[in-house]
Every structure is written in structure tokens, then in C-alpha cells.
Amino acid sequence: MPEGQDAVQRELDNLMKWAHVNLMRFNKAKCKVLHMGQGNPKHNYRLGREWIESSPEEKDLGLLVDEKLNMIQQCALTVQKANCILGCMKSVTSRSRELILPLCSTLVRPHLEQLRPALGASAQERHGAVGASPEEAVKMIEGWSTSPVNAG
Structure with a gap:
């Protein structure tokens, strides 16, 4: 041996x-x-x-890592999870800014923030959605704007 x-x-x-x-x-x-x-x-x-x-890859402490220490799969899974949450938020009856921004800050942003240490500065520039502000997350949802929208 x-x-x-x-x-x-x-x-x-x-x-x-x-x-x-x-x-x-x-x-x-x-x-x-x-x-x-x-x-x-x-x-x-x-x-x-x-x-x-x-x-070839394993999940440990919530992070998916492959044999080359590549975090691309982890990034894709995290962004997918954040997009699923945003999709659920589209079904919320009240789309007021006062409700949506705190929801984005509480439910979406933590998922995206966990990627910051895993990504280098150049990768963060390529993946603009990572670490997006709640306002940017609201803009990403089709039909939503940053101005208050009446429920209905």
C-alpha cells in the first residue's frame, strides 16, 4: 500500500x-x-x-462539492431553490411592496447569500442574481414592479 x-x-x-x-x-x-x-x-x-x-460528488454541511472542489452544481441548486420560493411568492394575493420586500429578504436572500463564500469575485459578476437585493428579486418576477401594486 x-x-x-x-x-x-x-x-x-x-x-x-x-x-x-x-x-x-x-x-x-x-x-x-x-x-x-x-x-x-x-x-x-x-x-x-x-x-x-x-x-464523484457529496453533500456535506449543506454544500454539494465535487472532486474538483467545483461549486457549479451547488450554485445551480441554490438559485433553483430561490426561484422556487419566488414562484410561490407570485401566488401571494397581496403584492404590496411592504409585504413582498420583507418576504424576499427573509426567504430568498439567505439562500443566495450562502453562495458568496463559494464564489469568487469574477463568478459573482457573471451570476448577477447572486446576492440580489430584495428590490432586484422583485424585478425578476414577471409582472411585478418595485412600486406598490394593488391586491387583486
Whole structure:
């Protein structure tokens, strides 16, 4: 076993021993290996006697990351989620600015704000909707304007 692979496997074995001593078990079905880095030999690893499945991308702490640390999929999912919320907001009976702007700030903006650390400055310029103000979000909804609209 190459030195790097051996070190990783040793750490996995140590984790298994620690879990056993503390009367705990890993859910091995949820354990995945994400091979990162260019030229990674993609070695196989095991937890106990079972081999750990390899995966091209994984979600951890709410972020989807692939083997190249590419966040494009995460960005697409986040923008899709924000657009779904905006779509639901279109069905709100009252379309007054006083109601819609706080809804955008509370429900949509947090999703878009989570992308800021994941994107570099140049990517933020390319994806103008990321971090959009509530007023910009209102403009993105077809038929809405930033001026108050009567309910109806």
C-alpha cells in the first residue's frame, strides 16, 4: 500500500476502534470516498471489513462539492431553490411592496447569500442574481414592479 493510502486507511481503522470502544457504530452505507485532486490514484478504502463506496460528488454541511472542489452544481441548486420560493411568492394575493420586500429578504436572500463564500469575485459578476437585493428579486418576477401594486 502506498504511504498516503496507508495513512488514510490507518486513520479509518483508528476511527473504527474508537467507535467500538465507545459502543458506537458507523452507518457504513452513508460513508463515501470523495477522491480529490488532479492525478489522484483513487484508491479503495474500507471501514472494518466493508469497502467504502466512491462518489464523484457529496453533500456535506449543506454544500454539494465535487472532486474538483467545483461549486457549479451547488450554485445551480441554490438559485433553483430561490426561484422556487419566488414562484410561490407570485401566488401571494397581496403584492404590496411592504409585504413582498420583507418576504424576499427573509426567504430568498439567505439562500443566495450562502453562495458568496463559494464564489469568487469574477463568478459573482457573471451570476448577477447572486446576492440580489430584495428590490432586484422583485424585478425578476414577471409582472411585478418595485412600486406598490394593488391586491387583486
